[in-house]
Every structure is written in C-alpha cells, then in structure tokens.
Amino acid sequence: MIQDRLNILKRFFKKNRRLPSYSEMLKLFGFSSKNAVFKLINKWVDANFLKKDSGKLAPTSKFFALPLLGNIKAGFPILAEENKNYLTLDEYLIGDPQSSFLLKVSGDSMTGVGIFEGDIVIVEKKKEAYIGDIVLAQIDNEWTLKIFKKDRVKKMVFLEAANPHYPPFYPKRELQIYGVVRAVVRKIN
Amino acid sequence: MIQDRLNILKRFFKKNRRLPSYSEMLKLFGFSSKNAVFKLINKWVDANFLKKDSGKLAPTSKFFALPLLGNIKAGFPILAEENKNYLTLDEYLIGDPQSSFLLKVSGDSMTGVGIFEGDIVIVEKKKEAYIGDIVLAQIDNEWTLKIFKKDRVKKMVFLEAANPHYPPFYPKRELQIYGVVRAVVRKIN
DNA sequence: CATTATAGTAAACATTTGTTCACTGTCAAG
DNA sequence: CTTGACAGTGAACAAATGTTTACTATAATG
Structure with missing residues (x-):
C-alpha cells in the first residue's frame, strides 16, 4: 500500500x-x-x-x-537486501555532462571491442587521448571511431579499427581527435 | 553569462x-x-x-x-543545432523501472553478442521470454545469461551461450527464467 | 476486556512562495 | 542627443506552502 x-x-x-x-x-x-x-x-x-x-x-x-x-x-540475487547497491545510469555513465555528448554508432569497425552498429557511445569532448583510448576522429571528412595507437617502430600515432577487415590509418600530417569514448550503451530489441 | x-x-x-x-x-x-x-x-x-x-x-x-x-x-556533428536530439540514458534504456534491475556481468559466455565481463545489463523481471531473447536464468544453482532458443527437431527450448566454448544447455525438467535483458551498458576505463 | 500503535480527518497558522509594479543605470542604435 | 531595450533593485502582496495540534476510527496485542 x-x-x-x-x-x-x-x-x-x-x-x-x-x-x-x-x-x-x-x-x-x-x-x-x-x-x-x-x-x-x-x-x-x-x-x-x-x-x-x-x-x-x-x-x-x-x-x-x-x-x-x-x-x-x-x-535469487534480488532477495539479498543488504548487498543492494543503487545506481542511476546517467550518474554512473556520464562523468562531465557539460562536455559530453552521445553518438549513434554506424558501421562495424569496432565490433572487436563490442561496439556495434546502432549502439550509442558517450563521448567526452577533448583533443588529446591516451594510447589505447577509443577516440572519435575525423578521417577524410568522415567521422569514425577508432583505437588510438602508437607505432613503436615508426614512432608515430595512428588509428586502428577493432575489426581485421579494416586497415590501420596512418595520418599524413596530423591526427584530429575530437573526443574519447567513455561508455557504450545498447538497447536490445 | x-x-x-x-x-x-x-x-x-x-x-x-x-x-x-x-x-x-x-x-x-x-x-x-x-x-x-x-x-x-x-x-x-x-x-x-x-x-x-x-x-x-x-x-x-x-x-x-x-x-x-x-x-x-x-x-563536426555537434555544430548542427537543428538536428539535435536530446536523450537521458535512464529514460532511453529503462522501460519499466518498477520491474527492472541491474546486473553486473561475470564470465565470458556472452561475448559473441557483445556482452563482456564487467558490463552492466538491465534486466526486466519476467518468467517468459521469446525465442532469441537474452535471458537471466538459473542453471544448477547458478545464475547465468544465455540466449533462449528452440530446438526444432527435439521440439524443446534450451539455452545457448554466445560463445562457442560453452555447450548448449538442455533442461532436464523445466527451464526457470527470471528476466530478459533489455539493454547493455559498459563503462570504459 | 483494556491498551497501544497505526492511519487518517480537520482546522489553524506562521512562513515562504512566485508574481507584480515602479524605478534606476547602462549601453547601443538611429 | 534622444530613444528604447536590457539587466537589475526594492518593496509590496495574495496565494500556497509545510507544519503543528487536537481528535477519531480501526485493528492488533496481551
């Protein structure tokens, strides 16, 4: 009641x-x-x-x-009252609402890390990234998600898809990074 | 200002x-x-x-x-003011808050559909599922996520992992389903 | 039975609320 | 120089707010 x-x-x-x-x-x-x-x-x-x-x-x-x-x-786990944590997804996933935005994923270049077409990623706007970050970058006038990597031999950074069908991308001049993926979200059905 | x-x-x-x-x-x-x-x-x-x-x-x-x-x-997509949609993740992902809960995923039985260890899934409590749904079920006193499938030859339902290393599970008597996965959420880093 | 807690009604009240009106200073445009 | 828009001050006010107090009915307990 x-x-x-x-x-x-x-x-x-x-x-x-x-x-x-x-x-x-x-x-x-x-x-x-x-x-x-x-x-x-x-x-x-x-x-x-x-x-x-x-x-x-x-x-x-x-x-x-x-x-x-x-x-x-x-x-049944739901019965364990004491161990209950409570979580709102917005709070959990979005660190800095001011500088974040959502992006609907298209293409299959990141299936290797579990990001599929139709997923929504939470992107934090920034121009730098750490090696290994999944970044939103512009290549040939097109926006894509790629992994930010470093070639130890050539001593330069490059972008790599998480899908063997795509070749790595070595930038001719510079690499323009616009954001780093902080979370992935997928609705089923 | x-x-x-x-x-x-x-x-x-x-x-x-x-x-x-x-x-x-x-x-x-x-x-x-x-x-x-x-x-x-x-x-x-x-x-x-x-x-x-x-x-x-x-x-x-x-x-x-x-x-x-x-x-x-x-x-840069962010600049297109008109096409902006706005979304809160809670509203987007959680259909019925009353009957939903979150579950932290352990194990690698669902990597084939992009659900990894550490991900959080949103589960809607219910005892029935459609063929193809990802369900939370109890098998041998242990909780797992599996795909709800139907064997056309044997004319019975069974559970299948989305990982070739795991065998399908045919229930001896009945299959106890506790919920259906409605969304997947992954925090990176 | 008597007792005690629970759930709700009814009225009264100080405080705070959002709004309105009249006014001031600043700045840009004609 | 005048005009009008803008951003803010200060005071006044009816309406609504959350709280308190006193009371009633119901059910549960011993």
Whole structure:
C-alpha cells in the first residue's frame, strides 16, 4: 500500500521532473488531510527515499535508482537486501555532462571491442587521448571511431579499427581527435 | 553569462535533485532582487529549459539531456543545432523501472553478442521470454545469461551461450527464467 | 476486556512562495 | 542627443506552502 503510493510518486516525478506539493499529493494519494501526507512523507524520509534540505523536499538517489546486483551463486540475487547497491545510469555513465555528448554508432569497425552498429557511445569532448583510448576522429571528412595507437617502430600515432577487415590509418600530417569514448550503451530489441 | 547561470542551476539540480526556490537563486546567482530571478527564469522557460505547470517550476527534458548526434559525414556533428536530439540514458534504456534491475556481468559466455565481463545489463523481471531473447536464468544453482532458443527437431527450448566454448544447455525438467535483458551498458576505463 | 500503535480527518497558522509594479543605470542604435 | 531595450533593485502582496495540534476510527496485542 505504502509501496503503491511510492510508485505513484515515482511516476509523478518521472512525468513532471519534480515532486508534487502536499496539496497535489492529497489528490494523488486520495487523502483529505494534509497531515496524512505529512506523516507519509516523513516515513519516506526515514526510509531514505526522500530528504529535506533547507525545508525543501527532494528525492534521494535511492528514490530513482535501480538495484544493482552482483554475481551471486545461489538464491535469487534480488532477495539479498543488504548487498543492494543503487545506481542511476546517467550518474554512473556520464562523468562531465557539460562536455559530453552521445553518438549513434554506424558501421562495424569496432565490433572487436563490442561496439556495434546502432549502439550509442558517450563521448567526452577533448583533443588529446591516451594510447589505447577509443577516440572519435575525423578521417577524410568522415567521422569514425577508432583505437588510438602508437607505432613503436615508426614512432608515430595512428588509428586502428577493432575489426581485421579494416586497415590501420596512418595520418599524413596530423591526427584530429575530437573526443574519447567513455561508455557504450545498447538497447536490445 | 546566462549560460554560466544555467550551468549553476544544472549543478544545483544534479546535487540536490530539485530546483532551488527563487530566494535560494538570489544567492546562487548573486542577485539582490527576486525580480531579477523571475525574469531570468522566464527566459529559460521560453528557451524550453524549464517549464511551469500548475505554477510550479520544473526542468524539461532538454534541461538534463545530452545531445544525441547521428552519423554526419562532413563537419563536426555537434555544430548542427537543428538536428539535435536530446536523450537521458535512464529514460532511453529503462522501460519499466518498477520491474527492472541491474546486473553486473561475470564470465565470458556472452561475448559473441557483445556482452563482456564487467558490463552492466538491465534486466526486466519476467518468467517468459521469446525465442532469441537474452535471458537471466538459473542453471544448477547458478545464475547465468544465455540466449533462449528452440530446438526444432527435439521440439524443446534450451539455452545457448554466445560463445562457442560453452555447450548448449538442455533442461532436464523445466527451464526457470527470471528476466530478459533489455539493454547493455559498459563503462570504459 | 483494556491498551497501544497505526492511519487518517480537520482546522489553524506562521512562513515562504512566485508574481507584480515602479524605478534606476547602462549601453547601443538611429 | 534622444530613444528604447536590457539587466537589475526594492518593496509590496495574495496565494500556497509545510507544519503543528487536537481528535477519531480501526485493528492488533496481551
């Protein structure tokens, strides 16, 4: 019952990107006294789903996040209450929202490292990269993802596809790097 | 300047999971009149970063989301303002938060479909699956990800790894499915 | 039975909220 | 030089906010 109401609240936040006021919760929960709301809210604050800072109500990370389960050998992992971590994907994957963007992958040049056509990669804008980074770079007026590598013999950097069908790319003059791939995301179906 | 202030607001929301009140914004932006805040807010509402519903201020999806860039042949994709889509990963990846959880992948049985050790998969809890789904199932008291398949000759379902080193698994009695993988997520580094 | 906790109603209240109005200084354009 | 737009100050205010207090009904416990 109280869980149902928390779900109502979650749905409201998901839809409106804010918490409802107590008066709105009256209708939302079917109460007719704000005090009922008040008591309910305090329970959720105690349970760490919500918090009050400077008198203002706000969700905690537990409010949003999905449980993250590790590798448990026996018994259904979801039942292990104590080991539960909570994670929101945005927080987990995106380090610096200011300088990041998403890129829909086309082509099969990175299948060797598990990046397929249609995947979305999170790219952090920057012009330098470490050897081994997966970088977004411009080659012959076309944008591609490649691995940033160093040729020890020729003593120069080059780009390598993670797919044996593609040849390595040695830049004629300089190599223009625009970003480094920080995460990969794939929706199935 | 106005962009700086929007970033201040974004940082506040990221930290507190709510928007500040006008009085709080006074200090946040360094104003000394609430009217200055009021006018600034209205600009952001016009620019569709914020919205007001039922008199309450809330962020729009544009406020949070990262730009999603498609495959653009020439020119730096980020510059194409019009084609910008915005996406928050949580919204994109998680269909039904109520019945979903995250699972950290161990083992190499699914490398063939680009799921590696350490990846996180989003699992939707359910007991049935379609042929071809990647399912979370219990085999011999151990949890694994496998592909749900059907043997046309024997006319029975079985589980198959996406890695030739693992044999297919034919259940002795019944096959217990606990969820279907809806998305894969990988952090690099 | 009596008791105690739980879930909710109802009314009252100080505080804070977002908004409005009148005004000031600055800067660029005609 | 004037004009108008822009960015901000300062004060005032009705409406809404979260909280408190007192009370009721229901169910669970011993």
